[in-house]
Amino acid sequence: MGLVDFLHKIEPDKKKSPFLHTLFDGFFTFAYAPNTVTKDGVHIRDGMDLKRLMIHVVLAMQLCYLFGSYNIGHQHYSAIGLYESFLSGFHLKLFYGLVKILPIFIVSNVVGLGIEFYYAARKGHAIEEGFLVSGALIPLIMPPDIPMWILAMSVAFAVIIGKEAFGGTGMNILNIALLARVFVFFAYPTYISGDEVWIAGIEKVDASYIASENGWIFGIFDWIFSSFGWETFGAGGQAVVDGYTGATPLSLASKGGWENVLTVYTPSQMWWGAIPGSIGEMPKLFIIFGALFLVMTKIASWRVMVSMCIGAVVTAMLMNVLGTTPFMEVPWYYQFYMGSFFFAMAFMATDPVTAASTQKGKWIYGFLIGMIGMIIRVLNPAYPEGWMLAILFMNVFAPLIDYYVLEANISRRAKRVKSTIGVATENVLTESQSVH
Amino acid sequence: MRNRITRLGAVFSFIILSSNLFAQDSALGGSNTLLYALLLIAALLILAAVALIGDSMVTVKSRELGVESGKKKLGLFPSNDELFAPKAEGAAAGKKVFFLKKGFDIKLEGEAGYEVDENLNVNTFAIQPKNFLGMSPIPKVTVEVGQEVKAGDHLFYDKKNPEVKYVAPVSGEVIAVNRAEKRSISEVIILADKKMDFRKLPELDLEKATREELVNYMLDAGVWPHISQRPYDTIADHKIEPKAIFVTTFDSAPLAPDQDIVVAGREDIFQIGLDVLNKLTSGKVHISIDAKDEDPSLAFMNAQGVEVHYFHGQHPAGNVGVHIHHIDPICSGEKVWTLGVQDVITLGALFEEGVYDAERVVVLTGAELENPRYVTTYLGANIGDLVKNDLKHDHVRIISGDVLSGKTKTQEQFLDFYEDQITVVEEGDEYEAFGWLIPSSARPSISPTFLSNLIGTTYKANTNTHGEERAFVVTGQYEQVLPMDIYPQHLMKSILINDFERMEGLGIYELSEEDIAICEFACTSKQPLQKILRRGLEAMREQE
Numbered sequence: 001m002g003l004v005d006f007l008h009k010i011e012p013d014k015k016k017s018p019f020l021h022t023l024f025d026g027f028f029t030f031a032y033a034p035n036t037v038t039k040d041g042v043h044i045r046d047g048m049d050l051k052r053l054m055i056h057v058v059l060a061m062q063l064c065y066l067f068g069s070y071n072i073g074h075q076h077y078s079a080i081g082l083y084e085s086f087l088s089g090f091h092l093k094l095f096y097g098l099v100k101i102l103p104i105f106i107v108s109n110v111v112g113l114g115i116e117f118y119y120a121a122r123k124g125h126a127i128e129e130g131f132l133v134s135g136a137l138i139p140l141i142m143p144p145d146i147p148m149w150i151l152a153m154s155v156a157f158a159v160i161i162g163k164e165a166f167g168g169t170g171m172n173i174l175n176i177a178l179l180a181r182v183f184v185f186f187a188y189p190t191y192i193s194g195d196e197v198w199i200a201g202i203e204k205v206d207a208s209y210i211a212s213e214n215g216w217i218f219g220i221f222d223w224i225f226s227s228f229g230w231e232t233f234g235a236g237g238q239a240v241v242d243g244y245t246g247a248t249p250l251s252l253a254s255k256g257g258w259e260n261v262l263t264v265y266t267p268s269q270m271w272w273g274a275i276p277g278s279i280g281e282m283p284k285l286f287i288i289f290g291a292l293f294l295v296m297t298k299i300a301s302w303r304v305m306v307s308m309c310i311g312a313v314v315t316a317m318l319m320n321v322l323g324t325t326p327f328m329e330v331p332w333y334y335q336f337y338m339g340s341f342f343f344a345m346a347f348m349a350t351d352p353v354t355a356a357s358t359q360k361g362k363w364i365y366g367f368l369i370g371m372i373g374m375i376i377r378v379l380n381p382a383y384p385e386g387w388m389l390a391i392l393f394m395n396v397f398a399p400l401i402d403y404y405v406l407e408a409n410i411s412r413r414a415k416r417v418k419s420t421i422g423v424a425t426e427n428v429l430t431e432s433q434s435v436h
Numbered sequence: 437m438r439n440r441i442t443r444l445g446a447v448f449s450f451i452i453l454s455s456n457l458f459a460q461d462s463a464l465g466g467s468n469t470l471l472y473a474l475l476l477i478a479a480l481l482i483l484a485a486v487a488l489i490g491d492s493m494v495t496v497k498s499r500e501l502g503v504e505s506g507k508k509k510l511g512l513f514p515s516n517d518e519l520f521a522p523k524a525e526g527a528a529a530g531k532k533v534f535f536l537k538k539g540f541d542i543k544l545e546g547e548a549g550y551e552v553d554e555n556l557n558v559n560t561f562a563i564q565p566k567n568f569l570g571m572s573p574i575p576k577v578t579v580e581v582g583q584e585v586k587a588g589d590h591l592f593y594d595k596k597n598p599e600v601k602y603v604a605p606v607s608g609e610v611i612a613v614n615r616a617e618k619r620s621i622s623e624v625i626i627l628a629d630k631k632m633d634f635r636k637l638p639e640l641d642l643e644k645a646t647r648e649e650l651v652n653y654m655l656d657a658g659v660w661p662h663i664s665q666r667p668y669d670t671i672a673d674h675k676i677e678p679k680a681i682f683v684t685t686f687d688s689a690p691l692a693p694d695q696d697i698v699v700a701g702r703e704d705i706f707q708i709g710l711d712v713l714n715k716l717t718s719g720k721v722h723i724s725i726d727a728k729d730e731d732p733s734l735a736f737m738n739a740q741g742v743e744v745h746y747f748h749g750q751h752p753a754g755n756v757g758v759h760i761h762h763i764d765p766i767c768s769g770e771k772v773w774t775l776g777v778q779d780v781i782t783l784g785a786l787f788e789e790g791v792y793d794a795e796r797v798v799v800l801t802g803a804e805l806e807n808p809r810y811v812t813t814y815l816g817a818n819i820g821d822l823v824k825n826d827l828k829h830d831h832v833r834i835i836s837g838d839v840l841s842g843k844t845k846t847q848e849q850f851l852d853f854y855e856d857q858i859t860v861v862e863e864g865d866e867y868e869a870f871g872w873l874i875p876s877s878a879r880p881s882i883s884p885t886f887l888s889n890l891i892g893t894t895y896k897a898n899t900n901t902h903g904e905e906r907a908f909v910v911t912g913q914y915e916q917v918l919p920m921d922i923y924p925q926h927l928m929k930s931i932l933i934n935d936f937e938r939m940e941g942l943g944i945y946e947l948s949e950e951d952i953a954i955c956e957f958a959c960t961s962k963q964p965l966q967k968i969l970r971r972g973l974e975a976m977r978e979q980e
Contacts, residue, residue, distance in 0.1 A: 004867050029904065033871025037864055037899040041966045042956045043839040044542070044861065047879035047886055049903020051872040053910065053960055056885055126904055170907030170961070297885045301912060357911040358923060406926055410941035417767040 004032060019121040026117065026127035050169075053299060054132040060293045061347060063286035064140055068279040069097035072144045075199045075276050080211045081241035086274055091230060095221050100144045100200050101279060107148050108180075109135040111155045119164045130169030130176070130353075131159065137177035137347055140280025141340075141388075143192055144200035146184070150191055154183040174395045175354045178388050185388070193384065195246045198276035202240060209240040248277055249338040250377065250384045257326025258334055270337040281340035291346035300350035303359060304366040308345050311370020312336075319378055327378050339377065344369075344387035354395040358405040365401055369394045527737060528727035528746040534762050536749030536919035540954055542690040542880045543894040544839065545803035546860070550697060552797060552810040558821040560850075561606045561814055562623040563591055566616075567853035568661060570670035570977070572596050573620035579610045587814075588635035588658055588792030591624050599674060603658030605794035605815040607633035623850060628814070634791035642711065642787055647677075650715055654783075658792050661853065662779035666760065666772050667945035668977050678773040680719040680764055683710070685736040685777055686726035686747075688754030689838035689950075691801035693856055695777045696733040697810055698797045702781050703735035709784030713775070714741050724759040749919055757951035761920045766945045778856055798822065798851065802860035803896040804832045820847030822858055833899050835859040840953035841966065864900025872903060882917060882958045906961040914955035914965075922946065924955050928965060931972030936979060939972050948973075 007028060012020035030051070038045055073093025074086060083089030112131045120127045138155060158180035163172045184192045191197060196204055203212045214236035222232040249270055252261045265275055273282030281287075294300035316332035323329045336342070349355065349369050356365035369390045376386030383389060524533040565575050575592040579585060585604045592602050606628040616622040640653045651674050654660050663672035672678070685695050699706050713721045720743050725732050727748035737744065745763055747753050756774045766772055775783070778796055785793035794815035801808045806826050813822070819834055824847075835842035837855040845851075851858065868876055878888035879902065880895045888895075914924035922943045930938035949966040956965040 031869065033868040033900070033902065034904060035865045035867045036901045036904065037833075038901055039844070041964045042953055043833060043835055043842065043844070043859075043899050044544075044880065044897040044957065045900070045902050045962060046883065046958050046960070047875055047881040047902045048883040048958075048960050049872055049962065050906045050909060050960055051903065052883075052885065055873060128906055130909075168907065170909045298883060299885070352911045353909055355911070357925065359912055359915060362912070402926075406923060406942065409921065409923060409943075410938075412921070413765075413767070413941060413943055416765060417769075 007032075018124065019118065022121035022127060023117055026120070029126065050129045051132075054129045056297055056299050057133045057294065057347070058136045060290035060299075061136060061140065061280065063289060064280035064283060064343070065101075067273060067283040067286055068140060069101045070094050071274060071282060072097035072100045072200045072279065074274060076201050076211070079199050079202055079209070079240050079244055079246065080238045082238075089231065091225065092233060096200070096218075096233070097144075099217055099221075101139060103148060104139045104142055104144075104146065104151060104279070105135075107151050108138040108155045111152045112138070112159050115156060115159045115164065119168065123168070125168075128169035130163065130172075133351075134158070134176040134180075138180050140343070140347075141177060141181050141278045142184070143197040144279055145197060146191055150184055150188050154180040154187075157183045170353055172353055173399075174392055175348055175351050178348055178392055181388055182392060195248070195251060198248055198278070199246050201236070202246065209244055209246070211236050211238045211240065213237050246276060248384065249275060253330055253338060254327050254378075254381070254384065258330040260326070261330075261334075261338070267334065267337055278340060281343040284337070284342050287342040287346050291342065294346065294350065300346070301352070301355065301362050303362040304350050304355055304369075305345050307363045307366030308349055308370040311367035312341060312374050313370070315371045315374040316378075319374070325378075330378075335374070335377075339385045340387055341373070344373070344391060348387065348391050349394075354398065356398040356401045356405075358402050361398070361401040361405045365394055365398055368397070524727045524746065524748060526727070526730045527732050528725070528748070531746055533727045533746040533748050536747060536753045536758070536762075538915070538917055538919040539688075539750030539753055540882050540917045540958065541688070541750040542839070542897075542957065543892070544690045544801075544861075544880070545894045545896045546801050546805055546808045547691055547894075548693075548799045548801050548808040548810055550694075550810070552697060552812060554812045556811040556813060556822070558628070558813045558817045560611070560625050560627055560818045560821070561608075561816045562625040562818070562850040563602055563605065563816055564623045564850060564853065565592065565602075565621050568594075568602075568671050569668065573618065575602070575621060577613055577621065577624060579624070581610055581613060583610050584608070585610060585626060586633045586635040587794065588637070590658065592621070599652075599655050600660050600671065601656060601658050602661055603635075603792055605792075625850075634793075637786070637790050637792075639790060640787070642708075642715065645715075647715060650712070654712075654786070657786050659783050659786050662775060662782055664774050664854070666757070666774060666948065667766055668973050669948045670977075672773050673771070676771055678717050678719065679766075679770045681713045681717050681721045681773045681775070682756050682760055682763070683713070683721070683723045683742075683775050683777065683780055684754060684756040684759060685723055685732070686729065686754045687838075688726075688749075688751035689840055689857075690751070691799070691808075691857070691859055692754070692838055693797065693799035693810065695736075696729070696731075698777055698856070699733050699735050699781070702784075703733065705781050705784035705788050706735045706777065707740060707784070708788050709775075709780035709782075710739055710742055712783050712787060713773075713780070717773070720764075722759065722763050724754075724756075724763075726754065752951055752954050753919065755951050757946060757948050758919055761922075761946050768940060768945065770945075776854065776856070779854075796856055798856050798858065800826070800858045800860075802832075802835075802858075804828045804860040804862055815851075816853065817851050819845050819849055819851060819858065822851070823847070823860065827860065831863050832860050833863050835861070839897070840957060841950040862896070862898040864898030866900070868900075882913075901962055903960075903962055905963065908961055908963065910960045913958055913960060914952075917954045917958050918951070920946065920951070924952060924965070927972075928963070928968050931968050931975070934975065936976065939976060944969070944972055944976060 012024050014021045070093055073096035076096055077083045077089055077093060083093065112135050116131045117127060142151065158176045162174050162176050162179040166172050196202065201212045202209050214233050218233040225232050249261045249265055252264060269275060271284050273284060275282055291305060295302045295305065313332060316335045319328040320332050349366060356362050372393060373386035373390030376383055376389055524531065565571055571594045575594050577592040578590050586607045587604055589604050590601045591604055593600060604626055606626055608626045608628040610624065611627045612625040614622045614625065637657055655674060660674060661671050665672040687693060687695065710721060722743045722745060723736060723739055724745045724747050725736050727746040745759065747759060752758050760766060760772060782794060795812060796815050797810055797812055798817065799810050800822060804827060805823065806828060823834065834845050836845045836852045837843060837857055839859050839861060842855065842859060843852060878893060878895055880897055881889060908925060911925065918924055927939065927942040927944060930942060947969060949969055952965050952969050959965065
């Protein structure tokens with residue numbers, strides 16, 4: 001207990017410096033579960049709290065982080081034709097990825113948490129844990145070369161307009177992580193769409209692609225690596241391999257269907273995730289592991305996941321039947337090999353705050369996301385992938401779905417009243433008749 | 437059932453026999469085997485469809501005519517219920533059981549043994565006006581400090597409702613009338629005599645008395661406050677007649693007393709109490725029994741003149757609110773009355789012995805007690821006397837009632853009027869390094885993120901909140917533990933914004949604090965649901 005006493009001694013005063021106090025409180029409650037006891041109401045409480053809940057979601061995406069970081073490096077080196085087998089050049093790929101992903105992680109968390117701390121101090125309440133998950137999700141859904149200032153702006157937009165304006169954690173209507181992404185998507189579309197952006201460190205110079213110069217940070221790593229006698233990053237600036245386009249499976253499919261995809265990628269490559277794309281969306285199997293973890297710990301709603309799968313499968317099958325464009329003819333099961341369906345299903349659609357809040361509503365909500373997302377992906381030429389827009393769209397409609405589910409409950413109850421009143425008046429009638 | 441299987445077998449054997457004919461045909465065709473096979477399947481399907489349609493037409497007709505009822509069914513095929521509904525075992529076998537899938541049993545250490553200790557000496561007893569919801573805070577006290585009273589003598593009455601008398605549970609000397617804030621009366625304390633002396637009441641023939649005579653007799657005798665009224669959980673209004681009366685014979689709350697032990701030896705009196713209740717309503721008297729209980733008391737199973745129901749499930753399966761919801765839900769404007777087993781016994785004793793007998797079997801439970809056990813005492817016993825020499829240490833919380841909806845008490849205070857349980861748990865006012873992530877001790881939780889949950893141990897819980905209060909974030913959590921067709925989170929939100937129409941629509945009348953308590957326990961955001969619900973109930977009551 002010595003440490004606790006010391007920490008209490010250095011605790012900043014709440015009135016004199018509210019921001020420091022909030023900051024202290026945030027970190028203190030992180031390190032120590034508070035000593036508050038129950039009063040008026042239940043005397044014992046469930047061991048689960050919001051911190052524990054949120055950290056389990058973050059745990060569930062750790063495999064995506066691991067794979068995502070490595071894959072940034074792997075895609076970079078594949079593009080310039082070096083270390084083409086997945087595990088060769090391991091240290092180079094890993095550190096290349098880390099150099100790319102760490103700034104993204106730090107910037108999104110510093111900006112997001114900074115704003116959160118500021119508002120908590122202003123409103124005089126404790127720091128709520130909402131951004132723990134958003135801050136972990138945002139790096140995974142960004143392209144690896146996103147400029148830091150755009151990232152910072154998008155996070156600030158999402159947290160201020162999307163969350164704090166509505167009243168903080170638990171009050172937001174739209175998913176914060178997706179709001180940050182959709183901000184980049186519409187405000188700076190060239191940084192998050194097209195074929196060039198999904199592979200780190202590739203520049204377009206006069207209609208041809210070359211790898212960009214490696215910065216000073218790589219020099220430091222090279223110095224370390226060479227002291228071990230390992231291969232080094234070098235100066236960069238190599239030409240990319242012939243025929244390189246950087247196109248993702250989805251953009252290939254929208255141009256020429258499944259055959260066109262197979263000219264560049266194999267199905268197993270797509271399933272394991274060694275393809276270009278947003279940082280964390282590719283490793284399908286690892287995401288499914290994460291999803292199963294969330295379902296088994298009852299943290300995410302399996303109803304949303306299952307109904308979203310059903311919605312997507314049904315829509316993809318319908319498209320197979322219609323089959324008017326090559327993209328529509330992509331076999332329905334291969335639709336799941338491409339794009340970020342599983343990531344959206346496991347981590348985005350299941351956000352309890354923005355999803356439908358009734359159990360029946362969740363079925364409808366998930367199904368419609370699956371359907372609309374697939375329609376946007378396949379039928380809309382402007383957007384390569386549909387889940388972000390579909391989820392945001394259904395976030396807006398979730399309260400309406402809940403409204404109708406609740407109305408059904410209310411009218412069930414009202415009918416019960418009517419039937420009993422009906423019986424009662426009948427009784428009164430027969431009594432009055434018998435009097436006559 | 438067996439009869440119907442024979443019938444079903446006959447139909448199918450006919451189909452199979454006739455299919456043999458087709459099989460021979462197809463053997464002749466040779467190359468056309470596939471076609472014949474398909475034809476055969478089609479024929480079978482048509483036959484099955486005809487059989488199904490015919491069967492359901494018979495069933496529909498039989499229902500219209502009222503031939504089919506309960507066990508007697510005319511349809512050939514077993515219904516979904518018969519095939520997939522879980523079957524009750526033990527005493528409830530073969531009876532209709534309400535299976536509740538939702539709920540959560542909090543398994544705590546400190547369960548009482550089955551022996552009843554009859555030698556515990558409690559000196560003071562008290563009646564606490566605050567136990568009676570809806571009563572004005574300063575009732576008219578009709579006794580003075582120092583006055584000798586008999587068990588059953590009037591102590592005080594509510595000035596708004598003067599017919600309802602509140603009486604002494606024991607004979608002795610009134611030693612204090614304590615007051616709390618704003619001069620409200622918190623308790624009227626009686627120092628009990630060694631030998632109980634009862635106020636003798638005039639005889640009343642239960643068979644011949646009119647309902648009005650009966651009600652007046654009960655009001656005077658002081659048993660009326662034992663009847664609670666839903667919605668709002670107030671004292672029963674003696675000016676109305678309830679739609680139905682509900683008695684629950686089991687309590688599923690953590691460490692709650694086993695009512696079989698409570699009723700043991702007083703079975704006849706319990707039945708008389710039920711007879712009295714039957715005179716109070718023209719509707720039904722319902723009693724509900726735990727279907728998980730291997731051997732419920734015969735006083736419950738063979739109760740006369742009442743509807744017996746069986747409920748199977750985890751807490752709050754034993755709550756009367758849940759039973760009402762499933763048996764005969766409360767609608768707007770309706771009132772039902774509820775009683776506990778010991779209240780029914782007090783009622784029965786009044787007519788059997790002509791006295792107000794407030795003897796109570798109370799269970800002392802909790803991990804912080806040396807010797808958790810059942811004791812016999814009287815209503816409103818002093819807490820200090822009940823737990824003296826029994827506490828393991830002083831850093832504890834003593835609760836009158838269970839850990840979910842009981843009230844915190846000091847040793848100087850008294851057991852609440854409707855409670856028959858004391859729970860003692862450890863105070864949890866300690867910091868815990870990374871306690872939210874790596875808990876230092878096993879704790880009860882509905883979340884599978886706690887591995888101890890999978891083993892199914894009993895827990896030594898403490899009163900720590902395990903986290904801070906947050907906005908509603910998780911959804912579906914309350915529904916997971918409340919076996920009612922109610923959306924608790926949305927109801928809470930409608931209470932918070934004072935939307936009366938929605939509160940009523942979403943079923944606030946069907947809930948009381950004890951029903952929602954398990955949701956409050958499970959709440960990740962640590963919201964005070966019982967407090968919010970009471971606020972809503974009080975707001976609704978003011979509207980009436």
